[in-house]
Amino acid sequence: MAVLDAQSAKRNLPYFFLGYLVLIVLSLLGTRAAQGHPQSLRAGGQVFGPIMLGLGSLSLLDFGQFKSAAVGFRVVILVAVVGTLAEFIGVLTGFPFGNYSYTHHWIPYVTIQPHQVIPAFVGLAWVMIAGSWSATAAAWIPKSKLWQILFAAFASAMTDLVMEPIAVSRLGYWKWQLSGPLPGGAPVSNFVGWLMVSAIIAVIVMGHTRQPTGFSRQSKQSTPIPAAVVPLCHLVFLWTLSQIH
Secondary structure, eight states: OHHHHHHHHHHTSOHHHHHHHHHHHHHHHHHHHTTTOHHHHHHHHHHHHHHHHHHHHHHHHHHSOBSOHHHHHHHHHHHHHHHHHHHHHHHHHOTTTOSEEEOSSSSSEEEEETTEEEETTHHHHHIIIIIHHHHHHHHHSOSOHHHHHHHHHHHHHHHHHHHHIIIIIISOSEEESSOOSSGGGOOHHHHHHHHHHHHHHHHHHHTTBOOOOOSOHHHHHHOSSOTTHHHHHHHHHHHHHHHHO
């Protein structure tokens, strides 16, 4: 029995999430060591950034309680596409977030028109935030799709609310054309836009997870760590990175 328990625990280890944590530490150490060497910083961002976002997104497979690993992987891809499309439309039209533009600090990036760029892997950030909160809601909130969607959307929007002053004021990843009343100068439309896009992502994620069981003993044993740990770790990483910069 002890052998079976050990084998089961090994299978349940969150390998992608552990890799994500390792990349966070390596990235912060590398950034600290490369201070004063902008070319080294840029090269490190080109390498560590996409890998970190990739592992953070795939952490959804560790915590998401999907019907199968293949289903979970398809959900990650679909959510990343939705997030990328939302950002593409947002940068070009201002809908639904408001008028903003990305800078050259979030690398690598893709030029979509003169003087307009979009981070190449921005969709993975949506997986890490909205996807993870959606998986948490699906696993922990008893069988109410409406409350699950509302929780996931609100938690995602609140995560962005905390992230805005770090990403805008400290790291300079994007900028708002007109300063709004929310943290980081974000307009109210940004919060509303996050609610809208995150709700769509929640519907996608919850349509591919197992039936929620709420806070039952069985649920806690099968998912001892909520997927919400991923966006929370991402916030800590961004804050620490901003202090090093």
